[in-house]
Amino acid sequence: MKPYEKFISREDVLQIHEATLRIFKESGIAFENDKIIEICKKNGLKTEGYKVFFDEETVEKARQTFPKKFELRLTADENVILGEHAMLRLPIGHPAFYCDENGVIKKMNSDLAIRQFKMNEACNATNSSLVNQAIMFDTNPTEEQMIFGAAAFRYKYSNKYHISAGEYCSGLQPEEAYHRSLQGLELLKRFKGIESGIYAQSGINSLSPLTFDEMPLYRLLAAVENGIPMAVIPCAMPLLTAPASLAGLLAQTNAETLAGMILTQLINPGNPVIYCNVSGGTDMRTLQLCIGSPETALIGYATAAMADFYDVPFRMGGVMGDAKQVDAQAGAESFMMLYATYDCKPDIALHHVGCMGAMNVYSCEKFILDEEVANYVERMLRGIDINEKKLAVEEIVKAGPRGSHIKGRTPKDYREDFYLAQLFNKDDPNNWQNSGGKTIVEVAHEEVERRLKAYTPPVLSKEQEEIIMSYLPEKLKYGI
Template identity: 45%
Template structure:
């Protein structure tokens, strides 16, 4: 039995699928791009204005063309398979604020570099991504578009597969060429030109719309023969219907419509089914992600991706809390539990997220690692092999004996998770040693990691390639 079946049955998945087919064929999805509309028309889809209607036959053909797994290649890190529960953990953040002591303030360029280094230094993270800098007054246009992208390549010793160029606000007509240029930069850096080296992650505009710029990125990725991730983030009652099943149905139609376009442009292109929808606070009209419904959407996303045989993205250490407090712990545990349960192939916002994606907490990086470690240990289950049943050890000790002898047994270290953050001491001992809080302890670990960061080795040719796009202040180091 799959973990998601505790929350959504196979019969319910089929109901959502049938509802999706009706949405695609009767309501349609808007594609605000002439090139996309021409592709649909050429392949026999009904197109009315900017609305495309997709029938079951066209959808089935796209699903058959999309691979269940694909490999991302790297000469500077390691090859990574996406699919089959690959659990690629990414320290992606889109934070505009940071928790600084007891206050929240806007992030600076230096804050973003710290976040980047923390992702690189984290033992659980596969890919660290540098946020777009808030202060770009001294940057050239190319540095604004490709600067953090090039810094990802130069300064992270981990995977670089999600380094998107900054094209927000640019004329959609320029996006296609800039996206191709960005992909070609990775290919040249890696020295790999005929395989997947990166993917493009794009958001759907709920309800039921693809605007022009993301579509140009789709064409660029397909023409450069690279895979894509599509993810909606609908808000119930605002940009989505007022039920979890309704949200899943609409999101499913949005994602699958994008899949059809991709497979029509280039059949067989790698594709990741994504969903980041959550709840809404109707008092403030804001997205909320630290909710049980967000967890249910993660389970539903896993179920639908499984139904279609597609790799998927969902989950993360999500919380609406504004401080590293009880709310942050409870919400993060709930969402990470769902994430570890469903084993997504790609996880964004894996660690460090507060304030509904908006607030960065470096201390939360450390807490989230601990939660992931505990949940992964829980998911591994109970080993009832003959050795682990310990009959001979129990017989040897017998009644009223003790198992405490010599050094800590290797079996104990394998079986029992050891936290490096959470307090397990006697209350008096903890108090006598200064009563250090979890937040303070995590802060001390943050400083150690930032001080321990070292840039990876890069060749002269790689540095020459990247320094053309890196802002002057960061060309020699970060």
């Protein structure tokens, strides 16, 4: 039994797929891009303006060519298979706000984005690089730097895997994004020094309901023409951009994801795809997206289920949270989402740690505490190890009734079986309060400062430096 079957059955999955086929037939999907419409027409599909109607034959043909798995070259020497629960983990990406150690929420800026970036470098819970685009604020960049500066920053300063090109296309003419995407991919390829094979993955958002707007489709085109694996990512909100029911939201967003995936096969049959869905709930009092909600966890399980049905790699999670402070809500939502994520083991977990305020707020202290929560979750999901030796009957008999089990040194069995909290408070309440009563946010903050101080940049080759340096504005060129 797969973990998702606890929440959604295989029969349910089939019903969602069948609803999707009806949506393809009766509503169509809007691809607001002339080149894409041309491709669809060439493939003999029925169109009406920007609307494309996928027939069942096209759907089935595309499903035949989705790769079940593919090898991603993390570096020139290291590979990983996506489609086998690779668990590439990236931290939260581009929050517009920063919550400081006193709980004050401020606008993100370049210096705060550097703190955010450095936090990821010392983190065991993530393994891939990401930097907030806010790194470019206050740096007076040229146009080239604005577009590729954040990527170049990662390549220069991160010790983690670079799995995406991350060109910044906001404000460009839609068609320009096509060329900039090609340029961004080329930059990453050269930096990694990889001649062949898959060296990156990419993703675009759908525009719910049932639409893809012009620029993302140009980015998709550039990527897929070059065999880059593509994630198609809906972020629908029930009662606004999706129906009122969770099932309806899943039917619609599956139509969006599947449509994008089919499109990749029309452009480049056999191009790898990554199933994804980051939809959540809607709080109708505030009209806010709710991603720290039980329904988001369920959408995560549904994502794993649909990916299994289409037999493709998938992306979900990790920490999605709506809390505004590093508080009990933050902890509960982190546990919920990390549990769902580690339970399903996606190939990619974006927003893995540090997310607050529905992806809009970053906190270094939350980031640290999420690591602890991730450790709890991983320990729990390892389950109970029962074997002759661990059952320890001889030891139990030897100690006997009222006997002692105290050992001189902490035994291996204990270290294996019992997780030792790193930051969470396991002290006696009185002792703790009488010795100063440091809060866990204060403890986390000390760890934050330690890590920021300990940051060390990677050593790049002269060739690598040459490839990227022109994209870095002065302020970010000579160390952080």
